[in-house]
Structures are given as C-alpha cells and as structure tokens.
Amino acid sequence: MQAEGTNSAIEFQNVCYRVDSTQVLAGLSLSVARGETLVLLGRSGSGKTTTLKLVNRLVSPTSGEVFVNGERNDQVDVIRLRRGIGYVIQEVGLFPHFTIERNIGLVPRIEGWSEERIRERVRELLQLVGLGAEIAARYPHQLSGGQRQRVGVARALAADPEILLMDEPFGALDPLTRDELQREFLGLQQRLHKTVVFVTHDLREALRLGSRIALMEAGKLVTVLAPQEFLKSSDPWASAYVQAFGDGLESAANRGTS
Amino acid sequence: MNVLRFLTQNRGQVLELAGEHLWLVGWSTLFAMLIGIPLGILIAHRKRWNGPVLTGANIIQTIPSLALFGFLLPVPWLGERSDRLAILALTLYALLPIIRNTYAGIRGVDAAVVEAGRGMGLTESQLLLQVELPLAISVILSGVRIAVVVSVGLATIAAAIGAGGLGEFIFRGLAMVDNRVILAGAIPAAMLALLADFGVGWIERRLKPR
Numbered sequence: 205m206q207a208e209g210t211n212s213a214i215e216f217q218n219v220c221y222r223v224d225s226t227q228v229l230a231g232l233s234l235s236v237a238r239g240e241t242l243v244l245l246g247r248s249g250s251g252k253t254t255t256l257k258l259v260n261r262l263v264s265p266t267s268g269e270v271f272v273n274g275e276r277n278d279q280v281d282v283i284r285l286r287r288g289i290g291y292v293i294q295e296v297g298l299f300p301h302f303t304i305e306r307n308i309g310l311v312p313r314i315e316g317w318s319e320e321r322i323r324e325r326v327r328e329l330l331q332l333v334g335l336g337a338e339i340a341a342r343y344p345h346q347l348s349g350g351q352r353q354r355v356g357v358a359r360a361l362a363a364d365p366e367i368l369l370m371d372e373p374f375g376a377l378d379p380l381t382r383d384e385l386q387r388e389f390l391g392l393q394q395r396l397h398k399t400v401v402f403v404t405h406d407l408r409e410a411l412r413l414g415s416r417i418a419l420m421e422a423g424k425l426v427t428v429l430a431p432q433e434f435l436k437s438s439d440p441w442a443s444a445y446v447q448a449f450g451d452g453l454e455s456a457a458n459r460g461t462s
Numbered sequence: 463m464n465v466l467r468f469l470t471q472n473r474g475q476v477l478e479l480a481g482e483h484l485w486l487v488g489w490s491t492l493f494a495m496l497i498g499i500p501l502g503i504l505i506a507h508r509k510r511w512n513g514p515v516l517t518g519a520n521i522i523q524t525i526p527s528l529a530l531f532g533f534l535l536p537v538p539w540l541g542e543r544s545d546r547l548a549i550l551a552l553t554l555y556a557l558l559p560i561i562r563n564t565y566a567g568i569r570g571v572d573a574a575v576v577e578a579g580r581g582m583g584l585t586e587s588q589l590l591l592q593v594e595l596p597l598a599i600s601v602i603l604s605g606v607r608i609a610v611v612v613s614v615g616l617a618t619i620a621a622a623i624g625a626g627g628l629g630e631f632i633f634r635g636l637a638m639v640d641n642r643v644i645l646a647g648a649i650p651a652a653m654l655a656l657l658a659d660f661g662v663g664w665i666e667r668r669l670k671p672r
Contacts, residue, residue: 260581262577262580262581283583283584283585284583285583286580286581286582286583287582287583288583289581289583291578291581291582293574293577293578293581295572295574295578296574296578297572297574297575297576297577297578297579298575298578299575299578299579299592299593300572300575300597301596301597310582310584310592311582311583314584314588356578359582360582369581
C-alpha cells in the first residue's frame, strides 16, 4: 500500500470512469483532508454523484485508484468499507417497513450490538439531529420531509463512521427547512469533525457548508477553492456560477467559515 | 333443488374428491412457489435471464392443458401415477403468475431504498431478506393467489387422466349428459377457488408492510 497522502481521509488518483462510450469522469485527482467538509459543486451530469459513489464503491473506476484512510478501497472488504462510511441521499431512502428506531439502528444491529446499546444510541442520535424521542416508534411515512432527512442523517451516523457522504441531502426540502438543516449541519460538524463529502448544485449551500469547494464540469475537476477564494476567482466556470447566483453570496461564505 | 339433493346424498364422495382436488392444488402451488419465487428473484437482479425465463413460462402457459396432460402421460416415472403427473402439469401452469409477480414486486421496491441499504453496507442477502422481500411480499402473494385460483379450475381437467379431484363429477356428468352431476363437481370447485382466494388474500393483508 502506498503511503502517499497519508493524512488525507479520501484520495482520488487519476480516476476515470466511463459507461460504454460515455466518459463520465476523466482524470480526476483530488484529496479530502481529515475532518474537512469538501463540497462537490457542479450542474447535473457533471460527475459529482459518481465521484461520491466511487468512495463507497457503489461505482468502481474504469481506471485510476481511490484511497480511503490510506488504503486502496478496492482492496478492502466492500461491506466493511461501506459500514465505516455514512451515506445520505436526497431521497433519504428510509426503509418504509421499519420504525424510525429500526431504521437508525439497522447497521448497529447487524453489527451485533446489544439491544440496550442500540436503544441508547438511537436516543442519543435523535437528540443530536434535533428530534424528539417519541419519534422512534413511528414509521417514515408519518414524518415530514425535514424530519425524514434528519433521520437519514442520524442513520448515517449510527455506527459512528469517520466519513460521511452526502448527496444533495437538503435538495428536496423547502427553503426554510433547508436553512434550518444547513444551520444544524454546521453545528453538528463543529462537534463531530467528520470528514464530509457533500454534493450540491447550490452555490449558496456550497459556500455556507464547505471548507473547500471542488467545482466540476463535464466529468472534470475544474478547480478546488476555499469559499472566500471562490467568490473572487477569475476562473471562468467559477465566476459564471457566482454570476448566476447573484447577490448575497458573501454572507453565505462568511457564515460557512465562521 | 336437484343439485343440492345430489350433493347431500353423495357428500362422502364430494368430500373425498374435494380432498383430492386440494391435494393436487396444494402440492403444485407449493412446488411452483419453491421454483417460481427464486426464479423471480433471480431475474429481478440479473436482467440477462429476464427474457428467457419469462418467455419460457409464457410458452408453457400457451400449451392447452389437456394436451399437456396427454404429453406427459408416456413419461416413465410420471406416467405411473396420474396424480404426480397432474401435480407437475399444475406446477408448470402456476409458475408464470408467481415468477412475474415476484419479479414485479422486487423491481417495484423504491430504488432509493435499495441504494441506501447497499450504501450502508448491507450484504446482498441482507438486502434481499430484510428489505426487498418484505417490501415485495404483498405483490408476490397476489401472484400466488392468482396461481391458486387458476389451479383450482385447471385441476378439474386432471380427472381426464384419472388423477381424481372434482373433475370426476364433471366428466361423469358430461358422459351421462346429466347437468346435476356436472354441477356437483363445478359448484364445489368454484367454492374451493373462492375459499383459496380469500385465504391467500388474508395472509397477504396480514403480511403487508405499512
């Protein structure tokens, strides 16, 4: 195993991914530092979700390597790999036939935790994501969109993974709820210091939540910048983004870094 | 009514034939489930097998039942006992609805749910047993329900090859040109079909996920 990039939690080395003749990702090299929130920003089809799925091997690269915690992720057991990585998606994907408690406790349960410990953990996580304990016995369809996404985050955190992958987790929420969840995410991240890879097409969200922003376009990584730098960047794609989103971005960037 | 009197007068035989009928339907449905559900699961995950399996089951369905019973008659081990043969034929007919519904049920599970499960590190068998099958169970069971009802009807034809069942009355009545005797087979068979439909429907409702 190569020791290069020892301190990065995730590292992509010259990764290409193609489906049939379509080049989805071309020559992607990127490293994610431990404890940072790296935002993958780009429009639909730019390859950000594919990049995310390379980490937990829902997608395997056509060429190139992906390292997770210093190890090539195709040389470790895929189930172990995934259980050590939290995964949150826009559609949430809660199991409709399980109560909230079983949804959150699923990975701990198959990992063989005791019932007592699982219950304790579920209570702790519900509190962490700002939900009442009474919700544990309910089913997903009895919850609002915002509550479901909170449960999604709690479920991803259940086995205390070091890495969290989030694929437009707040994309389907109304603006007020989204704002609330973004704020809570920042608070959570200040306490937990997980390594987060966060996919979004919303620049305001990227500026607010990211410690760095990786801008993608047509399967290529355009640039990686801190939020403040992003606003001043002379890169044509970055400034196109800034222009498209208009005023009020400064405040988003400031909130993100403070 | 004449039929009613005939039925009560011959109730011993009616019950015996109904028992045989259930025997044929019960075993064939069980075998069809044991073969059809795994096949349905397989083709839901391996798209390549999808065409051949469903086409095969469809072709079986198009063979006229009387002809299928006839084809199987000369087969050595099967031909010895007509109930074996009838069970095999009924199993083959029951496959299509069971395979098709298992396939549809599993494909119908929300892709986001499966993806979330896989991303969380569930193994393929955990995904199947804890997520896909529980969510598909009511669709699968409605396939079983269709299979059972069709089998009850088809099993009447098994009497033509001497496998017994309520078809005995129907064929006897046809030979005797006596509607009473035909109805003495047909009415209990219809009742069995309704009962089976209700029974599987009840299980289906009990297992339905919220």
